[in-house]
Amino acid sequence: MRYSRLFIPTLRDRPRGVRSRAHELLVRGGYVRSIGQGLFSFLPLGLRVARNVERLLREQMDLLGGLEVSVPVVSPSEVWKKSGRFETVGRDMVVFPDRVGRTLVLSPTHEEAVIELVRDGIKSYRDLPAFFYQIQTKFRDEARPRYGLVRAREFVMKDGYSFHRTFADLNNFFPKVFSAYAQFFARCDLDVIPAEAGVGYIGGDKAYEFLVSSDLGEDTVIVCDACGYAANGDVARGATETCPAKLLPIAEVTTPGCHGTARVSDFLGIPRSVIAKTLVFRAARGYVMAVVRGDHEISEEKLSRVIGSPVLGPADRDALSSLGLIPEYLSPIGLDSDVVGLDLNMVIVLDRIAADTPNLVFAGNETDLHYINVNIGRDFEVETVADIARVKGGRSCSQCGGLLREQKALELGHIFRLGDRFSRSMELFVHTDTGERLYPYMGAYGIGIGRVIAAVVDSHNDPDGIIWPAELAPYRCYLMAIGPSAAANRIAESLADELGDDVLFDDRRESISTKFKDSDMVGCPYRIVVTGETSTTGEIELYDRRTRLTRRVARDDVRGQVGLAQSRGEKNAV
RNA sequence: CGGGAUGUAGCCUAGUGGCUAAGGCACCUGGUUUGGGACCAGGAGAUCGGAGGUUCGAAUCCUCUCAUCCCGACCA
Structure with missing residues (x-):
């Protein structure tokens, strides 16, 4: 294919508003253009x-x-x-x-x-x-x-x-x-x-x-x-963590203004890992209250699996109020018994690690009230205990104990x-x-x-442009002639005819520098260069875009050198 | 939906209250070139995102609005 017959608007500069490298290269190489947020045109390449x-x-x-x-x-x-x-x-x-x-x-x-x-x-x-x-x-x-x-x-x-x-x-x-x-x-x-x-x-x-x-x-x-x-x-699972400790007696503490795990942690001077974090989500039918340790995050995906239907998102404050819950002091402790069960359709799920953590701090479901040294099973019961926390790096692998x-x-x-x-x-x-x-x-x-x-x-580029894997490249080869040599141009023409749809022949009246730059930017796996000198030796230059190495090969051997079948029978008219 | 940034010619930028809005690239014309975005000469191209306001005077200050990008929320 002749470059001059295609539409390949390469850009010298990174367009305003383009940040990621992959996006930049696809736009600058003349592959895609955006017509609006998240809306893309594909150009011929x-x-x-x-x-x-x-x-x-x-x-x-x-x-x-x-x-x-x-x-x-x-x-x-x-x-x-x-x-x-x-x-x-x-x-x-x-x-x-x-x-x-x-x-x-x-x-x-x-x-x-x-x-x-x-x-x-x-x-x-x-x-x-x-x-x-x-x-x-x-x-x-x-x-x-x-x-x-x-x-x-x-x-x-x-x-x-x-x-x-x-x-x-x-x-x-x-x-x-x-x-x-x-x-x-x-x-x-x-x-x-x-x-x-x-x-x-x-x-x-x-x-x-x-x-x-x-x-x-x-x-x-x-x-x-x-x-x-x-x-x-x-959904990742980590090895279970147990931290045995002597169970201490439960006690109430007054915690004015302690909204959220961070403030409770500061106020009581204790790490987040001994605080229970309670969240309420909307589900397809009713609500679900989920409890994880303060240093963990809930996986809505895991939670959905536990309750058997998709979790739709956090419950809003109005919903919490209608359930009789205090948004800043959410807790599975001290709930009105009507809230749990079929009437209001709220289920409670406690994370397994939280359940295994002794002497946790829980909110009291009353303004300014927390409980310390709460132990599940001793101080209150929850119908469902399951793995609902996200796993982070640093935990141990549940399969082999290795480091995740x-x-x-x-x-x-x-x-x-x-x-x-x-x-x-x-x-x-x-x-x-x-x-x-x-x-x-x-x-x-x-x-x-x-x-x-x-x-x-994103993973196949260098400072000059894209480096396409062979199977995906728009053209296998980029072809250009250097200099005014009529012989070189004749050879380039004949290669363009022979390689047909496997080659992008840069036939533009551009300076050689521009062609080199565009060739790297477009990123075909090979570049064939014909010069006045090589035209007299029956050779061409073959440049490998990935290794950046150039070698001379016999003009008649080009197909094989770029990984194409040797004979194609009838040549396509271009 | 919240927070931030940016909108000046096809692209990238300069200009932050004062004369006819500046430059590079790209484009057109003519010429010279051909191993890494080449050179010379000439040309065309902008209602400075939009609306309203302040002012003798606005790309520049104010208000609103639209668009794009980034962070978050949300979501495959």
Whole structure:
């Protein structure tokens, strides 16, 4: 392809408002442009990279027997009400009326739409298993889009959905997807960390995500270098901690103005680790009170699993008041017995480590009142004790006792073992050989294309620009001639014809310096330079973008030297 | 949704109450060039994000508003 026939508006300076390196390089290299917050156009080069990512994904999905489909970006709100997610997805989902007032949804994800598609054609257990995937636009009205393609509002995702006769079948398929994902990321030259993950609003009982270590990441992944355990900080487990101590007698203390763990800690002169922290959350049905140690944080993901339905967010002050709670002195101690139980639907969950910590300080659920030396089991009972605290680096690994390490990471892919929750809530069933209803067991599998591109650039660049992995590069080679030599230009022309779609031929009337700079910025794996001198020796210069080494190779050997098949038969007209 | 920052030509910047808003890059014309954003000459391009106000006079000060980016909240 001739450079002059493409649209590659490279930029010399970093545009105002562009901060992250990956975003900067994609904009300056002429790959993407932003039209508004979290909204991106792909230019010809960017689209070629995206197509390469998609090609790899199609290859991996097809190997799994996946069938490519495409369901609409817009769906009627009814399908979201069927699954019960109309209420739980929240403000990410854009809802709008059509001309006659029906409510439509810009899909943030496509489980519902695919289930509706499958409903029409899959009637018998003999039709299972089935695996569909698509490469489709999603829209999530993110609270805060950031870092360019890393967190866009409109983005393209490869999403796949599998349907199985039994849980065991799903469970057998799941690792195959896992390994297909691992292969995909390897082909993108991305060093991913597969990690146990939460399920968020997608749902399911088990999930893994594929992350890359990156400053652009918004997730924390907990890793054990000793045994290889890796998990998102939302769900990571640590070894249990016990700190045996003599139980002291419970006592009341007056704590004026002690709102929050920090002030209690200061006022009493004690570390946060011996203070209980109590929070109340909204849940799908009612409220949940959660208690962790003051030096820990609650994982809403873990809490959701314990109560069996999504935690929707913190309860507001009005809700607390209506429950008879004092917002500044929240506590599971001293609750009106009517609050707990079915009437007001508040459940109490105590973190296991907090439960095992002796002589804790609790608020008293009365203004200016705390209790010291509270011991669970002796001083009060809680129906549910579970692991609901986030694990931080420095804890011991629950698998091997090794030291856990935490790092910032960027999520690129996520696979969910959904089970039958969607098929049941949406009444998707087939008939078994005995005529009974069978609700298929489902898996859902996603990879964000734009985010993969951003992650690749984030980890494959140098001060001069992008360094594309071979499989993703918009063109394998950048080609240019130096000097006025007619022979050199003739050779460049013939190489451009021969290499066709594998080469970007810089045929512009630009200074040689500009071409070198743009070539590095665009980041093709190889650069071929033809000069007056080499044109007389039957050689060309071959520059490796990654190693930055230049060597001379025979002009007739170029295809092999850049890793292309030697013979292509008929050459494409350009 | 809270806190902060920034909006001046296609891009990056200067200008912080005073004359016709300055420069670099990019663009157009002509010429010279060709191993790292090359050079010379000429040209075009800006209602200084928008609205309102203060003032003899506003890119500059005030108020409101919009947009973008960053931090947080929230969320895959």
